[in-house]
Amino acid sequence: xxxxxxxxxxxxxxxxxxxxxxxxxxxxxxxxxxxxxxxxxxxxxxxxxxxxxxxxxxxxxxxxxxxxxxxxxxxxxxxxxxxxxxxxxxxxxxxxxxxxxxxxxxxxxxxxxxxxxxxxxxxxxxxxxxxxxxxxxxxxxxxxxxxxxxxxxxxxxxxxxxxxxxxxxxxxxxxxxxxxxxxxxxxxxxxxxxxxxxxxxxx
Amino acid sequence: xxxxxxxxxxxxxxxxxxxxxxxxxxxxxxxxxxxxxxxxxxxxxxxxxxxxxxxxxxxxxxxxxxxxxxxxxxxxxxxxxxxxxxxxxxxxxxxxxxxxxxxxxxxxxxxxxxxxxxxxxxxxxxxxxxxxxxxxxxxxxxxxxxxxxxxxxxxxxxxxxxxxxxxxxxxxxxxxxxxxxxxxxxxxxxxxxxxxxxxxxxxxxxxxxxxxxxxxxxxxxxxxxxxxxxxxxxxxxxxxxxxxxxxxxxxxxxxxxxxxxxxxxxxxxxxxxxxxxxxxxxxxxxxxxxxxxxxxxxxxxxxxxxxxxxxxxxxxxxxxxxxxxxxxxxxxxxxxxxxxxxxxxxxxxxxxxxxxxxxxxxxxxxxxxxxxxxxxxxxxxxxxxxxxxxxxxxxxxxxxxxxxxxxxxxxxxxxxxxxxxxxxxxxxxxxxxxxxxxxxxxxxxxxxxxxxxxxxxxxxxxxxxxxxxxxxxxxxxxxxxxxxxxxxxxxxxxxxxxxxxxxxxxxxxxxxxxxxxxxxxxxxxxxxxxxxxxxxxxxxxxxxxxxxxxxxxxxxxxxxxxxxxxxxxxxxxxxxxxxxxxxxxxxxxxxxxxxxxxxxxxxxxxxxxxxxxxxxxxxxxxxxxxxxxxxxxxxxxxxxxxxxxxxxxxxxxxxxxxxxxxxxxxxxxxxxxxxxxxxxxxxxxxxxxxxxxxxxxxx
Numbered sequence: 001x002x003x004x005x006x007x008x009x010x011x012x013x014x015x016x017x018x019x020x021x022x023x024x025x026x027x028x029x030x031x032x033x034x035x036x037x038x039x040x041x042x043x044x045x046x047x048x049x050x051x052x053x054x055x056x057x058x059x060x061x062x063x064x065x066x067x068x069x070x071x072x073x074x075x076x077x078x079x080x081x082x083x084x085x086x087x088x089x090x091x092x093x094x095x096x097x098x099x100x101x102x103x104x105x106x107x108x109x110x111x112x113x114x115x116x117x118x119x120x121x122x123x124x125x126x127x128x129x130x131x132x133x134x135x136x137x138x139x140x141x142x143x144x145x146x147x148x149x150x151x152x153x154x155x156x157x158x159x160x161x162x163x164x165x166x167x168x169x170x171x172x173x174x175x176x177x178x179x180x181x182x183x184x185x186x187x188x189x190x191x192x193x194x195x196x197x198x199x200x201x202x203x
Numbered sequence: 204x205x206x207x208x209x210x211x212x213x214x215x216x217x218x219x220x221x222x223x224x225x226x227x228x229x230x231x232x233x234x235x236x237x238x239x240x241x242x243x244x245x246x247x248x249x250x251x252x253x254x255x256x257x258x259x260x261x262x263x264x265x266x267x268x269x270x271x272x273x274x275x276x277x278x279x280x281x282x283x284x285x286x287x288x289x290x291x292x293x294x295x296x297x298x299x300x301x302x303x304x305x306x307x308x309x310x311x312x313x314x315x316x317x318x319x320x321x322x323x324x325x326x327x328x329x330x331x332x333x334x335x336x337x338x339x340x341x342x343x344x345x346x347x348x349x350x351x352x353x354x355x356x357x358x359x360x361x362x363x364x365x366x367x368x369x370x371x372x373x374x375x376x377x378x379x380x381x382x383x384x385x386x387x388x389x390x391x392x393x394x395x396x397x398x399x400x401x402x403x404x405x406x407x408x409x410x411x412x413x414x415x416x417x418x419x420x421x422x423x424x425x426x427x428x429x430x431x432x433x434x435x436x437x438x439x440x441x442x443x444x445x446x447x448x449x450x451x452x453x454x455x456x457x458x459x460x461x462x463x464x465x466x467x468x469x470x471x472x473x474x475x476x477x478x479x480x481x482x483x484x485x486x487x488x489x490x491x492x493x494x495x496x497x498x499x500x501x502x503x504x505x506x507x508x509x510x511x512x513x514x515x516x517x518x519x520x521x522x523x524x525x526x527x528x529x530x531x532x533x534x535x536x537x538x539x540x541x542x543x544x545x546x547x548x549x550x551x552x553x554x555x556x557x558x559x560x561x562x563x564x565x566x567x568x569x570x571x572x573x574x575x576x577x578x579x580x581x582x583x584x585x586x587x588x589x590x591x592x593x594x595x596x597x598x599x600x601x602x603x604x605x606x607x608x609x610x611x612x613x614x615x616x617x618x619x620x621x622x623x624x625x626x627x628x629x630x631x632x633x634x635x636x637x638x639x640x641x642x643x644x645x646x647x648x649x650x651x652x653x654x655x656x657x658x659x660x661x662x663x664x665x666x667x668x669x670x671x672x673x674x675x676x677x678x679x680x681x682x683x684x685x686x687x688x689x690x691x692x693x694x695x696x697x698x699x700x701x702x703x704x705x706x707x708x709x710x711x712x713x714x715x716x717x718x719x720x721x722x723x724x725x726x727x728x729x730x731x732x733x734x735x736x737x738x739x740x741x742x743x744x745x746x747x748x749x750x751x752x753x754x755x756x757x758x759x760x761x762x763x764x765x766x767x768x769x770x771x772x773x774x775x776x777x778x779x780x781x782x783x784x785x786x787x788x789x790x791x792x793x794x795x796x797x798x799x800x801x802x803x804x805x806x807x808x809x810x811x812x813x814x815x816x817x818x819x820x821x822x823x824x825x826x827x828x829x830x831x832x833x834x835x836x837x838x839x840x841x842x843x844x845x846x847x848x849x850x851x852x853x854x855x856x857x858x859x860x861x862x863x864x865x866x867x868x869x870x871x872x873x874x875x876x877x878x879x880x881x882x883x884x885x886x887x888x889x890x891x892x893x894x895x896x897x898x899x900x901x902x
Binding site: 058061062064168170171172173178179189190191193194195197198199200 | 232236237239240241242243245252253254255490493494534536539540542580583636637638691
């Protein structure tokens with residue numbers, strides 16, 4: 001905060017005595033220098049994290065733009081996980097314990113991938129990370145059983161197994177696989193479509 | 204009138220029939236819901252496609268409802284002043300000139316201003332009467348500020364940028380509030396906003412407001428021909444939405460405003476403006492193979508000018524301006540990576556009255572335009588947007604007029620004129636990471652001359668002056684190249700934005716004035732029919748180089764801060780006409796620094812904004828003497844400090860004490876001299892003001 005105030009005072013001092021004009025106005029070099037600094041700054045690494053409550057809030061809000069769910073609300077969320085993969089298990093736990101998920105669905109079921117592939121009553125499935133490695137199987141089952149698949153793993157959407165992926169860290173991003181959306185028989189609000197990253201994969 | 208009404212009825216019927224023939228889908232763009240979803244404001248003002256602000260290919264800012272509420276501001280220029288790249292100069296309590304990225308001047312007319320996509324920029328003088336907008340600040344959802352030309356999307360006059368004021372949609376946003384305010388300068392104002400939902404498919408918001416106030420310092424004000432206060436204003440607006448079916452909405456707006464305020468007109472002429480506006484709008488949105496939007500509106504403005512210059516004081520008949528607009532657009536995705544928008548528009552602008560056709564008749568401008576936008580997601584990291592617009596405009600004058608001896612040779616056939624223009628926007632965005640974005644953009648915007656600049660006729664032989672428009676004026680164009688950068692510093696919840704740009708404004712339109720014909724250097728005004736002339740001409744080009752740097756933290760933090768710096772440097776390259784009233788190199792401040800601080804503690808909200816503006820020179824207005832003067836005076840650099848303390852008594856009642864310009868009474872614009880009899884000089888100083896307000900949200 002102090003450095004911020006000092007910076008402000010220095011700018012004003014420079015402006016008052018005309019130095020700023022001499023420096024900036026005539027030569028523009030400081031502007032170029034600022035940009036070089038900004039470019040360097042932009043290469044600071046971005047942090048990514050595990051599934052968070054804001055991710056799940058974003059997921060629930062996004063579902064409101066699916067035409068089929070806005071007309072007929074859905075009661076149950078199935079969380080597809082792999083018991084052998086720690087990250088997948090942790091994600092499933094996080095979802096099961098999420099207050100916003102609990103508020104939005106009457107029932108939350110954790111289900112293994114093998115059970116999911118045999119279950120035809122699932123209508124909405126959250127695919128945890130790493131499970132999306134089995135993208136082809138997930139896609140085929142989702143298509144046969146008309147399941148809406150979503151994740152916080154972008155790769156799930158890129159592989160075609162998931163229709164939607166959401167994440168808020170390091171920045172808010174929503175990916176939509178339009179081909180999977182269409183293949184699985186769902187529609188989504190056009191305004192929402194215009195505002196998200198749309199991908200598609202030939203299968 | 205009957206024909207007009209029957210045409211309107213036919214349009215409405217067609218809309219309903221079209222809508223009812225379709226099925227399945229959803230409705231209009233819900234800004235509030237989308238903002239909650241994406242945790243940032245969304246806009247359609249950047250390209251015509253709904254976008255998050257952080258992903259737009261243009262440099263833009265959005266002022267949110269919460270920013271407005273916390274600021275304690277009483278008008279929009281006060282809020283705009285906080286942004287980087289926005290040049291605000293206040294003349295009077297009720298008049299400010301606002302422009303984006305330099306080239307600001309009295310009655311700044313290079314920036315298009317809209318309310319819910321309806322033009323509130325007035326084509327008569329090419330001006331925006333901010334205080335007369337028939338909306339209350341409380342019903343504003345957001346103010347979208349697009350920096351740089353955007354004529355390809357919005358048409359003429361979006362030459363330096365666009366400000367689109369978006370109000371709440373009564374279908375989703377239940378806004379009901381009463382605000383009372385009073386304070387120094389005998390300020391008293393009241394506003395009521397109320398939303399009702401008479402049926403399940405219909406919602407209507409009504410707003411009514413009134414204000415009376417003296418100027419900042421009556422002692423320093425220009426002498427007025429009447430004894431009116433600095434501002435007297437009242438307005439109402441009805442904004443309703445009818446949900447036709449599950450894929451279409453019909454939004455309608457009707458409003459009126461009356462305002463009387465001190466103002467500065469071209470040639471730095473101080474005047475009392477008596478303005479009356481009315482508007483009627485229908486906006487039909489349909490979601491069917493993308494988004495369709497049909498907008499029809501009519502603006503009417505009556506303008507009465509009282510000044511000791513050019514006009515006789517007293518009751519002058521107003522000039523009447525009517526604008527009728529038809530707009531149709533279709534936004535759709537022909538393929539996954541591509542979004543396309545087509546637009547069609549026609550507008551008819553008519554002005555009549557003493558300033559245009561003193562002996563009867565009118566002046567009309569018709570504009571037709573076709574526009575297109577193509578957004579291409581090249582890869583996950585790159586996207587490109589291109590927009591093009593082709594505009595055709597023609598003008599026509601009816602009725603006769605006469606001038607004694609104009610310096611410019613005017614031919615009545617010059618008024619029957621047609622022109623074709625084009626404009627474009629190109630934007631390329633590279634997302635280096637989810638947090639970092641680089642932007643490159645190039646654009647050409649157009650500023651068509653105002654109706655007064657083209658067709659004004661005012662001959663005052665007894666006062667020794669003639670003031671007239673120039674029907675041969677060329678359209679002014681603004682070509683801009685810009686490089687921008689945006690970086691979210693996630694570790695500190697900060698956003699850093701920056702841009703550098705180069706603009707070329709060609710065919711700058713400026714007021715030009717020619718003195719009396721003289722003999723051996725001695726003016727002979729009034730003798731032999733010799734008059735001084737005030738007109739408008741294209742006086743050359745100006746090149747603008749500038750940059751903006753902005754750093755701010757997350758608005759959801761209890762302690763909020765924002766700092767920005769703007770630099771703008773003009774290089775005027777005038778043609779060989781020494782008689783003009785434009786000198787951007789000297790009259791636009793080169794440096795601006797804005798600092799905003801906010802802190803929330805329990806029920807208290809503290810806000811402070813400070814603004815530094817570097818020195819400038821300005822033209823000196825002369826009153827009571829028609830002799831041409833173009834003297835400049837020095838305006839020292841100045842600080843503005845505004846502070847606001849709000850106390851939330853409960854969830855519905857908020858008390859607020861707002862102070863404006865607390866440290867430094869200063870001059871932002873012109874100085875004046877009054878000649879004839881005793882010679883008096885001075886300047887209009889912007890003084891401090893303190894206002895207390897109570898705001899009650901209704902159920």
